[in-house]
Amino acid sequence: MKILVAVKRAIDYNVKARPKSDGSGVELANVKMSMNPFDEIAVEEAIRLQEAGTAQEIIAISVGPKQCQETLRTAMAMGADRGILVETDEEMQPLAVAKILQAIVDKEQPGLVILGKQAIDDDSNQTGQMLAALLNWSQGTFACAVEFVDGGIKVNREVDGGTQSVSLTLPAVVTTDLRLNEPRYVKLPNIMKAKKKQLDTFSPADLNVDVTPRLKLVKVEEPPVRKGGVKVADVAELVAKLRNEAKVI
Numbered sequence: 001m002k003i004l005v006a007v008k009r010a011i012d013y014n015v016k017a018r019p020k021s022d023g024s025g026v027e028l029a030n031v032k033m034s035m036n037p038f039d040e041i042a043v044e045e046a047i048r049l050q051e052a053g054t055a056q057e058i059i060a061i062s063v064g065p066k067q068c069q070e071t072l073r074t075a076m077a078m079g080a081d082r083g084i085l086v087e088t089d090e091e092m093q094p095l096a097v098a099k100i101l102q103a104i105v106d107k108e109q110p111g112l113v114i115l116g117k118q119a120i121d122d123d124s125n126q127t128g129q130m131l132a133a134l135l136n137w138s139q140g141t142f143a144c145a146v147e148f149v150d151g152g153i154k155v156n157r158e159v160d161g162g163t164q165s166v167s168l169t170l171p172a173v174v175t176t177d178l179r180l181n182e183p184r185y186v187k188l189p190n191i192m193k194a195k196k197k198q199l200d201t202f203s204p205a206d207l208n209v210d211v212t213p214r215l216k217l218v219k220v221e222e223p224p225v226r227k228g229g230v231k232v233a234d235v236a237e238l239v240a241k242l243r244n245e246a247k248v249i
């Protein structure tokens, strides 16, 4: 079985995101970019399935500018066998990414697609679900455990207040949550080996996918600065302040 893993190049999770001065988006100039953390978990899970003998080939795919090659090389240094870059400088919204992934699925025929549950830049949490709908495949989102049983897979999902277990028929789409695994560190020799692995590049037009944005970004702004708190002596003072100053009760 082939596994396709979607890896997005996103702002590094240690960087504090700041709006552009004109509010037209998030400032990306001179900002450190890395693989979206949930996608590292997705790559790790695919490698573990390959190590367990369940998967034969892992293909990493990234959609975005040329620099996404670095993200793909990281996935290949972790253990993915080859990479696919769908190169575009256009803004890529979840539906467009899902359609591109669908086109690659048609080409590659994987038995499983693993994505992150969300990209930490747009926080959309949509691409995996949209892809499953477009393909009409089973989906197990927010996965914290994945196990192959009787020709299908059992996915434990993080839900409010606990976990839910679902049995999926293959082919399927799985999206990863934080507790699924701890991604391995990339070793230097593997970084060198990854440079020689196959990386194919397509454009959205090669795949016949219309990537026109469907959503319009109105404005990006910092959240209001939090005001300092005050200490109150007792409940009576708290209630009085809520009623007379904050006017919320």
Ligand code: AMP
Pocket (backbone or CB within 6 Å): 006, 007, 008, 009, 036, 038, 039, 042, 061, 062, 063, 064, 092, 094, 097, 114, 115, 116, 117, 118, 119, 120, 122, 123, 124, 125, 126, 127, 128
């Ligand atoms: P989102 O729906 O934008 O929160 O993203 C969910 C997941 O979809 C991410 O964790 C990635 O696995 C995948 N994804 C989203 N955008 C891209 C992209 N441009 N390239 C590759 N994978 C992506």
